[in-house]
Amino acid sequence: MLLRCLGVLLLLHIVDLWSVTADNSLITLPERDTNAVLYFETVLDPNDKLHLYWIVDYEEETVTFELRARVSDHDWIGVGFSDRGEINNADLCILWTDRKRKNRFQDVYTDESGFVTVDDHDDCHLLSMKRRGFVTRYAWSRKFDTCDNQDYYLEDGTTHIVYAVGRGPIRRLDGINLAKEIHGFQRVQLLKNVMPNPPFPEDTKTITIHNDKVAVPNVETTYYCTLHRLPPEFENKNHIIQYSSAIQEGSEGLVHHMEVFHCEVEADKKLPPWKGPCSSPEKPKILEACKRVLAAWAMGALPFTYPEEAGLPIGGPEFSRYVMLEVHYNNPELKEGVIDSSGIKLTYTPSLREYDAGVMELGLEYTNKMAIPPHQADFKLTGYCVAECTRVGLPAKGIVIFGSQLHTHLTGTKVYTKHIRGSAELPELNRDNHYSTHFQEIRRLKRQVRILPGDSLLTTCHYSTMDRENITLGGYAISEEMCVNYVHYYPKSDLEVCKSSIDTKVLGSYFRYMKQYNDEATSESKGVDENYQSIHWSQANADFLYHLYSSAPLSMQCNQSSGDRFPGYWNGTPKTEILYPLPPQKRRCTSAGAGKSYIDAEEEEGEE
Numbered sequence: 341m342l343l344r345c346l347g348v349l350l351l352l353h354i355v356d357l358w359s360v361t362a363d364n365s366l367i368t369l370p371e372r373d374t375n376a377v378l379y380f381e382t383v384l385d386p387n388d389k390l391h392l393y394w395i396v397d398y399e400e401e402t403v404t405f406e407l408r409a410r411v412s413d414h415d416w417i418g419v420g421f422s423d424r425g426e427i428n429n430a431d432l433c434i435l436w437t438d439r440k441r442k443n444r445f446q447d448v449y450t451d452e453s454g455f456v457t458v459d460d461h462d463d464c465h466l467l468s469m470k471r472r473g474f475v476t477r478y479a480w481s482r483k484f485d486t487c488d489n490q491d492y493y494l495e496d497g498t499t500h501i502v503y504a505v506g507r508g509p510i511r512r513l514d515g516i517n518l519a520k521e522i523h524g525f526q527r528v529q530l531l532k533n534v535m536p537n538p539p540f541p542e543d544t545k546t547i548t549i550h551n552d553k554v555a556v557p558n559v560e561t562t563y564y565c566t567l568h569r570l571p572p573e574f575e576n577k578n579h580i581i582q583y584s585s586a587i588q589e590g591s592e593g594l595v596h597h598m599e600v601f602h603c604e605v606e607a608d609k610k611l612p613p614w615k616g617p618c619s620s621p622e623k624p625k626i627l628e629a630c631k632r633v634l635a636a637w638a639m640g641a642l643p644f645t646y647p648e649e650a651g652l653p654i655g656g657p658e659f660s661r662y663v664m665l666e667v668h669y670n671n672p673e674l675k676e677g678v679i680d681s682s683g684i685k686l687t688y689t690p691s692l693r694e695y696d697a698g699v700m701e702l703g704l705e706y707t708n709k710m711a712i713p714p715h716q717a718d719f720k721l722t723g724y725c726v727a728e729c730t731r732v733g734l735p736a737k738g739i740v741i742f743g744s745q746l747h748t749h750l751t752g753t754k755v756y757t758k759h760i761r762g763s764a765e766l767p768e769l770n771r772d773n774h775y776s777t778h779f780q781e782i783r784r785l786k787r788q789v790r791i792l793p794g795d796s797l798l799t800t801c802h803y804s805t806m807d808r809e810n811i812t813l814g815g816y817a818i819s820e821e822m823c824v825n826y827v828h829y830y831p832k833s834d835l836e837v838c839k840s841s842i843d844t845k846v847l848g849s850y851f852r853y854m855k856q857y858n859d860e861a862t863s864e865s866k867g868v869d870e871n872y873q874s875i876h877w878s879q880a881n882a883d884f885l886y887h888l889y890s891s892a893p894l895s896m897q898c899n900q901s902s903g904d905r906f907p908g909y910w911n912g913t914p915k916t917e918i919l920y921p922l923p924p925q926k927r928r929c930t931s932a933g934a935g936k937s938y939i940d941a942e943e944e945e946g947e948e
């Protein structure tokens with residue numbers, strides 16, 4: 341509790357300082373100051389009238405918020421949460437002024453259509469409030485779990501913060517329809533990692549690998565590849581300790597994700613230049629060697645910083661200085677004439693850290709063998725990294741995973757990775773119950789996880805295809821689907837891809853079965869796409885497919901960084917069985933804390 345009060349004081353204090361110097365501009369933490377208070381912030385509305393700051397107290401399981409609002413004097417302001425950013429079925433704290441000019445702060449929820457009801461249990465605790473002219477600032481606290489079913493449960497992963505504002509003073513909140521007022525939402529990782537970033541060494545430098553005025557094609561999906569050669573200083577080994585996006589202004593909505601791949605060829609080999617679509621038949625064959633992931637970024641991601649003990653190796657006498665930048669342009673509006681020079685900024689140092697870090701792909705193979713039927717509210721697919729593969733691919737002492745980026749395309753709603761040892765489930769690697777393809781950060785894990793040879797990692801994605809008429813196939817296009825967890829770990833091992841899909845033969849028998857016993861137009865002469873599209877996707881057929889995926893053996897991609905499979909037989913691989921699952925997560929509910937329906941807040945006329 342003391343910690344929390346202290347935090348609030350600090351937070352208010354900091355905001356005070358800012359208001360003098362830079363009330364309207366974005367304020368960022370000084371990068372090197374590790375002693376800075378760990379607060380976070382986000383713009384809520386497009387005009388930055390509502391700016392939210394927050395700190396997380398993991399001991400008390402409480403978030404303390406502070407809002408700086410530029411609204412008229414008696415306007416009411418609501419800030420809260422909902423599952424996916426909608427203002428209906430949301431949970432908010434509303435600050436409002438009644439007809440007697442008294443300020444009130446109340447816990448409310450909205451129904452299916454956005455109508456407000458005041459909550460019986462008040463879980464919005466106003467801590468402080470200041471009003472000066474058109475700027476209102478107030479702080480409140482909220483438990484992660486209030487144990488009130490009308491309240492949103494704050495979880496790890498993505499949180500959709502919703503807001504609404506309207507004219508005041510008003511007589512009461514009940515009956516206001518927030519859907520009819522100004523409202524919106526912002527995605528954030530609310531329960532952020534509060535470990536400070538390690539300081540950068542003195543000799544830290546940056547380099548940006550970016551496109552050079554690429555004319556973005558007017559088609560929905562383009563994977564654009566450009567070959568780059570790193571400067572001679574990379575003849576020596578360096579460690580990348582941070583990477584971030586460098587998106588050209590105006591391209592923000594267009595660049596869906598970017599990756600920098602290293603070309604796995606001899607250091608002195610010269611490669612032919614290339615810029616153009618990644619899958620162009622004119623792209624020289626040898627450039628297929630450019631497939632080891634060095635850095636990745638996807639829409640919404642903040643800079644990713646390595647832990648103090650590890651860095652991503654780059655350069656050295658054996659290291660080819662060629663890298664390939666791949667930019668996924670997503671252009672559904674088929675815009676023409678866009679010229680883009682976006683790329684990825686690498687922060688690196690020659691002062692090597694203890695371990696070399698690596699990136700590994702978990703989840704589903706990029707293949708049309710896996711598919712999601714239409715009109716499904718919640719269809720699950722699971723990709724397996726089986727024990728047989730980690731046994732041949734990982735070092736005896738295992739690896740430590742410290743970061744993760746979850747990845748699906750448009751229909752993904754939830755992603756998590758389970759960790760199995762023997763047949764017992766260990767705590768999950770990570771989970772996002774409110775995943776959005778528009779917010780794919782590479783996140784430092786709050787708890788680093790050691791994976792031993794023989795462990796299995798099961799990555800599950802949930803999809804909603806309610807608004808789709810046709811089956812959604814696995815694949816590269818944004819309209820197709822993926823299920824991937826890119827994990828960042830040390831020490832670097834040779835295992836780069838540990839993913840699965842349904843065993844090919846079993847899928848073939850399924851299509852034969854659907855023809856023979858279900859009268860579907862599947863056929864042995866059709867390809868996988870066409871076969872899936874030939875099936876009439878009734879709910880019964882969708883359920884049957886789900887059961888097939890849940891029981892069929894796997895075809896494994898257990899690949900080395902060279903791109904070759906590890907030796908072994910990787911078809912018909914049995915699924916990982918979980919005989920001892922984790923007990924369901926207990927919610928820590930106490931009966932204390934609930935009670936008052938609202939708190940009167942005295943208006944403080946700021947004397948600053």
Ligand SMILES: *[C@@H]1O[C@H](CO)[C@@H](O)[C@H](O)[C@H]1NC(C)=O
Binds near residue numbers: 809810873
């Ligand atoms: C669905 O598939 C059919 C047949 O393949 C195609 O003609 C139609 O355009 C597709 N509909 C949508 C919405 O993609």
Ligand SMILES: *[C@@H]1O[C@H](CO)[C@@H](O)[C@H](O)[C@H]1NC(C)=O
Binds near residue numbers: 837897899903905
């Ligand atoms: C894995 O290895 C196989 C065999 O070399 C190859 O066909 C496949 O493309 C590889 N997959 C990935 C994702 O690298």
